[in-house]
Amino acid sequence: MNTLIHETLANESIYMPIPARIVDVKTFTPAEKLFRIELPAGFTLGHEPGQFVELSLLGIGECPISICSSPSRTDGTFELCIRAVGKVTEAMHRLEPGAMVGIRGPFGRPFPDARFRGKDILFVAGGLGLAPLRSLIDEVLDNRGQFRRVILMYGARTPEYILFPDDLQRWADRGDVELLTTVDHPTPEWTGNSGVITTLLPKVDFDGRNMIAVVVGPPIMYRFAVPEVLKRGVREANIWMSFERQMKCAVGKCGHCQMHHIYTCQDGPSFNYMEVKDLEEAFE
């Protein structure tokens, strides 16, 4: 099997994508859809949790999207959860199975999940942050014996905006995942927790000293959730995040994703808190 990055690099131009087919589309929310994408026969994505691809619609443009399926569940196809929020993603939402897209990648530094073994794992996902995390969550759960407690906290804007409902059910049904969800703005029918994601933290008793916290969400969530996790004793270098930035190349050339001397597309998108806490533009 040829990995996609091998093919991307073998191309005469690093900026030219490989053609791929949409094989399944699932609507999650009014803004987000899940796309299953198939690479040409004989190719595998060869990714690790936390990496992303550049998604191309020829004639429209290209944008970075994190891979939300785990390497442990890859069979020549992979999944992208896409919010319709820009030119490319809005056009993507109009596509149906059978449509062709372009893929480059996978790019970026993955979560170092091998270093998470033997530890308690706390996942904190806000909104679309669950997409990059899902790849890691399944990777951890498919090797469940190598980790201790697994706690997953997920917050959505409203019940209507909850992503991956089947996966949430699957994880809850396992019995070995402590799953808590909340919504910022509940509807009358909603019977679960309400409030921002940080309100879930006091609900679980844990010792942060042997814990990896993987926190993924919008910039504002990092500003509130990371200090709370730190207060619970999780070490700075054990708090992992995934950063979203504008990217035009994904290969450390276009300059859009720079934070100080760092290229988010090369040195990230996954960072631990210790690495970025002194960078003024990391969270603002």
Next chain:
Amino acid sequence: MDQLRLMPKQRFTDWIERLLNRDFTVVGPIEKHGQFVYDEIRKPAQLVVDYSITALPPKKYMLPAREVLFNFNTQTMEMKPVIEAEPTVIVGLHSCDMHAIKLLDDIQNTGYADQHYQSRREQTYLVSFDCIQPCSPQSFCKDMNTLSVPDNFDLHFVDIGENYLIHVGSEKGETLLEGCMNTWSPGEADLATLDATMEQKWQNFEYRLNVDVSELPDVLGASMSSSLWNDLGEICLACGACTQVCPTCYCFDVSDEVDLDMENGQRVRTWDSCQIDKFAIVAGGHDFRSQRAGRIRHRILRKGKWQYQAYGQMGCVGCGRCGTACLVNINMISTFNQLADEQALIKAEDIS
């Protein structure tokens, strides 16, 4: 490989003529509307090697302002890369621009190499000219350690009066002199003139930076919350002229252009600027550098600290073009100096 050759000045034009006849594209400084610009030379007489400074740096020959990356067909998904490169000799490069090219080479070849840049660069011959006199009131190359040419030249010319002394820096350089019947071996007297020229030239340049360049990264690192950024942000027009004329700025935007048949098209990259609004915005609308003050700080710190951290070379080569291009007179040297003075003052207050 540093070999020395001597070229009498009256033979220079003949050498350029020969390069043109050998199917090289020859580019160099020519005069246009009272300014110097790098442009293609069609007749040797157009070339001005004792020019001051060009409005735009030579980066456009390796990173064009607009470049097609690949052609595509939206229906068939057929894609074809466009790698365009032709043997090009750039004549008349100043040492600041040579340092800039060295940094660009490093950036483009770090990690995933950019083949579009690489293939152009491989076919580009660098012929530099030693700077004997300051070229512009804005330049400060002596401070930035860029007054001496780095080792990336193919040929390096030093004006020693009646003759040029030529350092041959590579096999590519050797190729340019092949069979040209214009160079001889320098004699002892020529070498003595060369030494005297090189020694004297340093006195023609002044130090303008209030700190040593090695202290600059720390000065800038301590300046994150300086009020100067807001002052500059107040007057900056966010036009991006500074980054267009910068020899080390390489950021780009990528967009798709579709032909009128709505089927064929091309993916194109164009120069972009971190000084322009929305450069760092993400799809959800969060802009990581929405204020002009933050964008100026980003540019200045990249040039004087962050690129040094990432690539071991200063992003600012002291050419002074950004200061010349700026409509509101923001320039590197006074920004660096104001920050250095500000911090010297804070230190003095701490001691007393």
